Amino acid sequence: MTRKVAVVGVGVSKFGNRTDVSLPELAWEAVKEAFDDARLGPEDVQGFVVGNMGGWSSEALPAVVVGEYCGLVPKSGIRVEAACATGSAAVRTAYHMIASGEADIVMAIGVEKMNESPTPTVVEFIGRAGNYFWEFENFGLTFPGYYALYATAYMQRYGATEEDLCKVAVKNHYYGSLNPKAQFQRAITVEECLNSRYIAWPLKLYDSSPITDGAAAVILASEEAARKITDTPVWIKAIGYANGTANLSKRPDFVGLEAAQVAAKMAYKKAGIDPENPVKHFDVAEVHDCFTIAEIMAYEDLGFAKRGEGYKLIREGQTYIGGVIPVNLDGGLKAKGHPIGATGVSMVAELTKQLRQQAERGRQATIKNGMALAHNVGGTGHYAFVTILGLSP
Amino acid sequence: MEHESVPLYWRNIPAYYRLVARRCKRCGEVYFPPVLKCPRCGSNELEDVELPQEGELVEFTVLRSVPTDFLKQKPVILGLVKLGPAKVLGQIVDAAPEKLKEGQRVEVAFRRVVVDGKYGLVMYGYKFRPRP
Numbered sequence A: 001m002t003r004k005v006a007v008v009g010v011g012v013s014k015f016g017n018r019t020d021v022s023l024p025e026l027a028w029e030a031v032k033e034a035f036d037d038a039r040l041g042p043e044d045v046q047g048f049v050v051g052n053m054g055g056w057s058s059e060a061l062p063a064v065v066v067g068e069y070c071g072l073v074p075k076s077g078i079r080v081e082a083a084c085a086t087g088s089a090a091v092r093t094a095y096h097m098i099a100s101g102e103a104d105i106v107m108a109i110g111v112e113k114m115n116e117s118p119t120p121t122v123v124e125f126i127g128r129a130g131n132y133f134w135e136f137e138n139f140g141l142t143f144p145g146y147y148a149l150y151a152t153a154y155m156q157r158y159g160a161t162e163e164d165l166c167k168v169a170v171k172n173h174y175y176g177s178l179n180p181k182a183q184f185q186r187a188i189t190v191e192e193c194l195n196s197r198y199i200a201w202p203l204k205l206y207d208s209s210p211i212t213d214g215a216a217a218v219i220l221a222s223e224e225a226a227r228k229i230t231d232t233p234v235w236i237k238a239i240g241y242a243n244g245t246a247n248l249s250k251r252p253d254f255v256g257l258e259a260a261q262v263a264a265k266m267a268y269k270k271a272g273i274d275p276e277n278p279v280k281h282f283d284v285a286e287v288h289d290c291f292t293i294a295e296i297m298a299y300e301d302l303g304f305a306k307r308g309e310g311y312k313l314i315r316e317g318q319t320y321i322g323g324v325i326p327v328n329l330d331g332g333l334k335a336k337g338h339p340i341g342a343t344g345v346s347m348v349a350e351l352t353k354q355l356r357q358q359a360e361r362g363r364q365a366t367i368k369n370g371m372a373l374a375h376n377v378g379g380t381g382h383y384a385f386v387t388i389l390g391l392s393p
Numbered sequence B: 001m002e003h004e005s006v007p008l009y010w011r012n013i014p015a016y017y018r019l020v021a022r023r024c025k026r027c028g029e030v031y032f033p034p035v036l037k038c039p040r041c042g043s044n045e046l047e048d049v050e051l052p053q054e055g056e057l058v059e060f061t062v063l064r065s066v067p068t069d070f071l072k073q074k075p076v077i078l079g080l081v082k083l084g085p086a087k088v089l090g091q092i093v094d095a096a097p098e099k100l101k102e103g104q105r106v107e108v109a110f111r112r113v114v115v116d117g118k119y120g121l122v123m124y125g126y127k128f129r130p131r132p
Helices: A023-038 A064-069 A084-097 A119-127 A132-137 A143-160 A162-176 A190-194 A222-230 A258-271 A292-302 A310-315 A332-336 A340-355 B008-012 B068-073
Strands: A005-012 A047-049 A078-079 A106-112 A196-199 A214-222 A234-243 A284-286 A371-378 A383-390 B020-024 B044-051 B054-062 B075-084 B084-090 B106-114 B121-130
Touching: A005 A023, A005 A084, A005 A222, A005 A340, A023 A106, A023 A214, A047 A084, A047 A340, A064 A078, A064 A106, A064 A383, A078 A084, A078 B044, A084 A106, A084 A214, A084 A234, A084 A340, A084 A371, A084 A383, A084 B068, A106 A340, A106 B068, A119 A143, A132 A222, A143 A196, A143 A292, A143 B054, A143 B075, A162 A190, A162 A292, A162 A310, A162 A332, A214 A222, A214 A340, A234 A258, A234 A340, A258 A292, A258 A371, A258 A383, A292 A310, A292 A371, A340 A383, B008 B084, B054 B084, B075 B106
Parallel strands: A047 A078, A047 A106, A284 A371, B084 B121
Antiparallel strands: A005 A214, A005 A234, A106 A214, A196 B054, A234 A383, A371 A383, B020 B044, B054 B075, B054 B106, B075 B084, B106 B121
């Protein structure tokens, strides 16, 4: 019998080009905010998990330097990796530590400093996130290239256009403009997006999430501990997870991510969500929009729209506040930024704020069902995590 | 970024030069890249099977932003090609991006992949080009 787990404190650093701070200093910005939010200190935490992809940044042992700087040592901390879903892997690991009865209060910290390397190096490094030898070394396939293959297949099969893709970017930039922590705080137009240069046809610069430095932290607690810490715990009702093949050549089709579909199914089953009509349960969702096509596929993989109809949700504005399901009200990866290891943790932090109705003016969803969903993908569906949060346990 | 070449012994993998896949003798599944054990049925009994030299372009993309080793080849066209029983990812060469179409016939071409400037190593491998 596993125990119930709640989020009792959240913190997010300013996202962007953060060459002004070191990796542990950046982590501390989020950790400090999470401690203040929960009115706890480092002495209250029994263990911690650090999500950090690394490679582009110089620290080889991020859990050690971050743990020490944040005053968590000698408590045990480890680093976990699940590509762009690394943050969700950190949350999941912390969740299991509490659910199993091993610990009562655990912190999940996501931190990434991508700007420590020049852009071509970062592009190259992310390009390796698949089957290195068979899909990178020989050909020079880049990460936008992976998603571009999905975009061409999707557009060809269902009739979505480059304009539809740009509408995702426009929405996420709009909400990013209302989020003081976002990397891009400027709204854009469909024309600006359509006129931006191609990175990997048909994906353009404005279809793509940026290279970002940032950190996020969440404090998780057992039911007994959570009740003592806060009057407004946000419960982790379920986490679904799955992996996919490293080889794109082994994918059956290019219009959805199987790992995300499996993860959603698992999470819906655990949380008692109707998989035929999940939107009726949720007030708000965070989905993995590393590229605009990824957000549209997420609508379908999560069952928000039928296969082949996801682009209609954005075309009709149904994922804005007031639509059937508001998505990425913090700007998403697209505008808030995508510091790989921090992204999944920041999704949980954002949804906790949304459920507590503490988001900034103009980007607070209407909370009536008291449930929210985070969808975090690593690679091109190499990893997937779907986390469901709720106001009742 | 400086080219961090994989160990040279990787270059001795035959499938890097000839498109040799592996077929499971028990369940018949074909794998490229080749495997030593069938991930589907677990059998260790597999045999080499040469893929056809001609196939169909399933999907493609045109990379305008490429890794440093590929700057001279810009723009790079990357395609997923159905070669008989297997799908293979590779560069499409000798083609104008605007004239390419999904479903088009392509054939295997043996081409230079990367030149390692530091050590002067020239590496070759398979690519694809449109059928005339």
